[in-house]
Amino acid sequence: MQRFSRLGSSVCLLGLALKLGATGSAYAGEAPPRPLDPYEVLDRLGHALEIVERNYYAVPDRTQLTAGALRGMVRDLDPHSVYLDPGDLKVFEGDSSGQFGGIGVEVDIEDGEAIVIAPVPDSPADRAGIRVGDVILALNGTPLAELKPEEVIRKMRGEVGSKLTLTVRTKGERPRAVTLIREHIRVSSVRLAALRERVVYLRIRSFQEGTHRELTDALASYRRENGREAALILDLRNNPGGLVREATAVADEFLSRGLIFETRHRDQVETSAYARAGGAYTSGKLIVLVNEYSASAAELVAAALKDNGRAILVGARTFGKGSVQTIIPLSHQSALKLTTALYYGPSGETLQARGVLPDYPVESGAARARLVVREQNLTGHLEGSPDPSPETPELSLGAPITNDELHNGVIRKVPEDPRGGPDLALARAFELAIASPSEQPRP
DSSP, X not given: OHHHHHHHHXXXXXXXXXXXXXXXXXXXXXXXXXXXXXXXXXXXXXXXXXXXXXXXXXXXXXXXXXHHHHHHHHHTTOTTOEEEOHHHHHHHHHHHHTXXXXXXXXXXXXXXXXXXXXXXXXXXXXXXXXOTTOEEEEETTEEGGGSOHHHHHHHHOOOTTOEEEEEXXXXXXXXXXXXXEOEEEEOOOEEXXXXXXXXXXXXXXXXXXXXXXXXXXXXXXXXXXXXXXXXXEEEOTTOOOBOHHHXXXXXXXXXXXXXXXXXXXXXXXXXXXXXXXXXXXXXSEEEEEEOTTOOTHHHHHHHHHHHTTOXXXXXXXXXXXXXXXXXXXXXXXXXXXXXXXXXXXXXXXXXXXXXXXXXXXXXXXXXXXXXXXXXXXXXXXXXXXXXXXXXXXXXXXXXXXXXXXXXXXXXXXXXXXXXXXXXXXXXXXXXXXHSOTTTOOOO
């Protein structure tokens, strides 16, 4: 693996040299500049390091300089290729496993504040009285306005048994200090709610280790107590993706046959994933909820279920992250997260910068609260299929949207009957779930 890592680094350096050459000065009739040899690039980097160390006004940290050079090397490739230092790699691994040392709170970081979406049940934050809608202003005295979002997450996590002091503001009260002891946190990725008319609501927060098992266990438990459901609503909104193998296993449970996705590396098919017979939920009415923040692995599941004719999609066009990132280990517990391929759905179109279009567009309300940014809006994003025609949102009326009730248009507490509530997409999905075949309109 180490040998592969070195080869990957050489290729990246050569790619950087080619990009720099293409953006340099050009003169009429002049031959294009020859690609730089990777060892010439390494020589330049070494020379620059020597100059900085010898001439900078203070003695620089060589580790910091090296990390900065590695970040810069991949930063301009695309928005998702990054260098992971040891700290970043630990956070990434914790996100994938769903287990880490922390205080047990899910937050939305915005404008220098961390708004609590939900505390993890029986976590330090939950036992200390941290509630939905509370605002975290500082960590160990450092205002969040001075930190990047990834730094906020890193500071919240830490060694089990270590202390963290939060400055918390509850609506209508003065800010207060709360000191918590970090514990092992296990975040469940699947949430089930029983709605009226024997409709089951399943939300997948992200695809992490054990998501497939959580989903099958939750549905099996429901069926033991209540019998078979009349319809399923699978909520993939605000799901940033995660482990593709878990997403593939979830899609496989709902499909009896057909392509789930394929990856292509430099226009050549690299891998293909097909559904196998024997899925536990291959029949019955299935409605999938998606929005602007459904990305990556969540988009793969949505596209597979839609393109194979298994599900109806409700909501907004998805984010459009259709690229594959591979973790390539480097020395000293660091790694490169490098884009190595593009995803393609059963339709034959790549999801990159295009996303998945819903059958029933419904405005979530999030677009009215903030500017919606998709993959196609990111600087340096990879081009995929031509952008789709902009969807026309379905105009629905509901209760006023408030931060206490919704997070990016998704209701925090699911009611038994979502009709008439503030979550417009869920209300529409429920209507479709309980409609008879003759009553169900065509998209």
